[in-house]
Structure formats: structure tokens, C-alpha cells
Amino acid sequence: MAERKRVGNIDVIICEDEIEAAKESANIFAEAIRQKPNLVLGLATGGTPVSMYKELIKMNKEGELDFFHASTFNLDEYVGLSPEHDQSYRYFMNTNLFDHVNIDKSKTYVLDGLTKDIDRTCREYEDFIKKQGGIDVQLLGIGANGHIAFNEPGSSKDSRTREVVLTEKTIKDNSRFFEDESQVPRKALTMGIATIMEARKIVLLATGSNKKDAVKKALQEASSLEVPASFLKEHDDCIFVLDKDAAGGL
Ligand code: PGA
Numbered sequence: 001m002a003e004r005k006r007v008g009n010i011d012v013i014i015c016e017d018e019i020e021a022a023k024e025s026a027n028i029f030a031e032a033i034r035q036k037p038n039l040v041l042g043l044a045t046g047g048t049p050v051s052m053y054k055e056l057i058k059m060n061k062e063g064e065l066d067f068f069h070a071s072t073f074n075l076d077e078y079v080g081l082s083p084e085h086d087q088s089y090r091y092f093m094n095t096n097l098f099d100h101v102n103i104d105k106s107k108t109y110v111l112d113g114l115t116k117d118i119d120r121t122c123r124e125y126e127d128f129i130k131k132q133g134g135i136d137v138q139l140l141g142i143g144a145n146g147h148i149a150f151n152e153p154g155s156s157k158d159s160r161t162r163e164v165v166l167t168e169k170t171i172k173d174n175s176r177f178f179e180d181e182s183q184v185p186r187k188a189l190t191m192g193i194a195t196i197m198e199a200r201k202i203v204l205l206a207t208g209s210n211k212k213d214a215v216k217k218a219l220q221e222a223s224s225l226e227v228p229a230s231f232l233k234e235h236d237d238c239i240f241v242l243d244k245d246a247a248g249g250l
Contacts, residue, residue, distance in 0.1 A: 007219045007250065010232065011239045014247040018051055018207045025139070025205045025241045026055035030065050032137045032201070037069040040129075042138030042191075042199055043097075044075050044149070045089045047177075048207055049139060053097040060101040071107035073129055075140070075149035076190035079163060081113045087177055088113060111161070111189040122161040122189060129195070138199035142206045145169045146214045146227035150190035153226045159192030193231055202238040204229070209245040216249030 015021040059065035083090035090110040115121040175181040218229035
């Protein structure tokens with residue numbers, strides 16, 4: 001049974017394990033979609049959300065959840081990877097969620113990692129989010145270095161969608177998905193911290209003991225540029241869904 005508590009301004013759900021965390025977070029999204037079928041979802045990639053997406057797929061297949069009217073915006077994309085590249089985030093979203101549910105793919109937005117005009121692509125992404133009415137519920141992971149999306153330590157609270165250079169830590173962490181570290185793109189396009197903070201609701205999902213220091217700093221230390229996730233304390237509807245390992249430092 002998950003334990004619920006409040007840490008400062010943030011609701012924290014501490015689950016027994018990754019499976020329970022996946023179910024808890026999937027339920028939050030499913031409930032939001034049921035209440036507002038044309039929900040605008042903010043989605044994340046990486047190892048952590050895969051189990052949550054599996055739960056959402058199961059609900060969709062069992063007729064408990066309808067994605068047809070929903071639209072989605074992803075947090076980030078690697079610069080230089082095509083949508084067909086098996087490590088691009090567009091490919092990740094297709095294979096881990098979109099291909100398996102009744103979502104209208106023309107309403108799923110991922111930044112274009114091959115754009116020739118980065119400023120314009122980023123500006124249009126921001127405009128498009130606004131045109132859709134803003135993001136209703138944003139899913140986030142957290143990097144072991146405290147990053148959210150690809151907003152690495154040092155990212156400004158006012159940052160918007162832009163190109164960023166990845167830190168060595170992130171490149172190393174993400175190299176597990178590539179043949180070797182040299183294959184990991186060095187740059188990415190990412191929503192900014194200000195973009196993320198405009199979402200009406202934020203759900204941060206973190207599992208595993210390698211996240212516990214970042215989670216603890218985000219929740220218990222003062223907001224600082226060094227830990228981008230620490231700014232989430234300033235959001236008035238933010239939930240952290242953790243497994244026991246990620247919550248180990250609390
Ligand atoms: P992970 O990445 O889910 O692969 O650990 C999370 C993140 O870097 O935000």
C-alpha cells in the first residue's frame with residue numbers, strides 16, 4: 001500500500017516498488033483523461049516511464065481509457081536524430097505508447113531533432129502549446145543530477161524551449177541506451193523550466209536508488225540553479241510518485 005505525505009508544497013506518494021509507482025502514476029493520468037477527454041498531456045521518455053505507459057496501454061486495450069481526443073507534447077528530443085532513429089524520442093513514444101493506443105498521432109507533438117532552424121522550431125513549439133490551451137498534466141522524470149527534461153544544472157528558472165548541451169553525467173547515464181557513449185548526441189532541444197512550470201499539474205515519477213539524492217535535494221533543499229527539479233516546489237499542484245528506493249533519502 002502506497003504511503004502518502006506532504007513535503008512542503010508537494011504531495012509525495014511512496015510506493016513499494018516500481019510496479020506500484022507505475023500504477024499510481026498511470027491512475028493519475030487516466031483519471032485526468034476521463035475527466036477531460038481532450039486533455040493536453042506533457043510526456044516524458046527514458047527508462048522510468050516505460051512501465052507507466054504499459055499500464056496506460058493495458059487500460060486502453062481493456063476499454064477503460066480513451067486517448068482519441070487527447071493531444072500530447074513531449075519534453076525533449078536529441079539534436080541530430082531522425083524520428084526513425086531507434087533512440088530518438090519520437091521513436092520511443094511511438095513504440096512505447098502511441099502505436100499501442102487509439103491516439104490520433106497527428107496530435108502528438110515531439111520537437112524536430114533534425115530542424116535546420118532551431119530558434120523557429122522552439123518558438124513554434126511554445127506557440128503551439130499555447131494554442132492548444134496549455135499543458136494540463138505534465139509527466140516528468142528526474143536526472144541523477146537533478147535535471148528535469150534536459151534542463152541541466154545551471155538552467156534558468158525563466159528558460160523556455162531551446163537547444164541545450166548535455167552534461168557529461170547525462171551523456172554517461174543515457175549511454176546505456178546506445179551502443180557506446182560516443183553515439184549519444186551531445187545536444188538536445190528541450191522545453192524550458194518556465195515552460196514546464198506553466199503546466200496546470202505536474203507528476204514527477206522517480207524509481208531506483210540512483211535518484212534518491214536528486215529527489216531529496218529537490219524536495220528538501222532551497223530552490224537552486226544547481227538542482228533544476230528544486231524549482232518544482234514553487235508549483236502549486238505537483239506530485240512526486242516514488243518507489244521506496246528513490247524515496248530513500250527522505
Ligand atoms: P531515466 O531518465 O528515466 O532514464 O532515468 C530520467 C531523466 O533523465 O529525466
